[in-house]
Amino acid sequence: MTTQKPAARVAVIYHSGYGHTRVQAEAVHRGAAAIKGVQATLFDVSEVAQHWDALDAADAIILGSPTYLASVSAPFKAFMDSTSSRWAEQRWRGKLAAGFTNSAGMNGDKLHTLTTLTLFAMQHGMVWVGLGLLPGNHTSRGSPEDLNRLASFVGAMAQSHADLGSESAPPDSDRRTAEHLGRRVALAALSWTPSPQFA
Numbered sequence: 001m002t003t004q005k006p007a008a009r010v011a012v013i014y015h016s017g018y019g020h021t022r023v024q025a026e027a028v029h030r031g032a033a034a035i036k037g038v039q040a041t042l043f044d045v046s047e048v049a050q051h052w053d054a055l056d057a058a059d060a061i062i063l064g065s066p067t068y069l070a071s072v073s074a075p076f077k078a079f080m081d082s083t084s085s086r087w088a089e090q091r092w093r094g095k096l097a098a099g100f101t102n103s104a105g106m107n108g109d110k111l112h113t114l115t116t117l118t119l120f121a122m123q124h125g126m127v128w129v130g131l132g133l134l135p136g137n138h139t140s141r142g143s144p145e146d147l148n149r150l151a152s153f154v155g156a157m158a159q160s161h162a163d164l165g166s167e168s169a170p171p172d173s174d175r176r177t178a179e180h181l182g183r184r185v186a187l188a189a190l191s192w193t194p195s196p197q198f199a
């Protein structure tokens, strides 16, 4: 008898003060939801109180925050701190994790935000899934239209000019990069079954 593998569940949780990171989060979610057999959900941190069960049940949690003063935003940090009882019980141990961030600067110290998200996942005993893309816009033949134009490895980066609204920023290449992250995590979640001995 063959046993049907249950659909993988991917939760995307994000904060966005002005809508730009929400656009990125929606793209990550779209990418994950496009994978057959994957149930993808998208949560704003302000509504996390209603979604703890879904986060606990997820096979993968994708974390997203704008970069504010070189790190995660205060609302996202409040969410991180509110997971401390789960940290103490290591309830999320063995889940997959990934991350994304958006800021006004091309660099803007975004890497520090992604590093913060990675360390958060490590403290929870989660297993980090990187972006898995070579750098875009990396040679004289490259362009800002390239996937992964900001050349990140650890997660998806996006950049939004500070004077543009979320209807046009971040640009299409960053939205496609975010979709790629969602797809990659969803595919990983479909094939990720940690054994009971995994610790």
Ligand SMILES: Cc1cc2nc3c(=O)[nH]c(=O)nc-3n(C[C@H](O)[C@H](O)[C@H](O)COP(=O)(O)O)c2cc1C
Binding pocket: 015, 016, 017, 018, 019, 020, 021, 022, 066, 067, 068, 069, 070, 071, 102, 103, 104, 105, 106, 107, 108, 109, 160, 161, 162
């Ligand atoms: C309090 C604050 C701090 C910021 N700090 C940075 C920063 O360190 N680096 C950067 O490149 N942009 C910084 N920005 C710009 C935001 O990252 C940028 O506007 C981003 O698109 C906001 O995303 P959101 O609309 O999802 O909130 C900051 C913006 C705010 C409001």
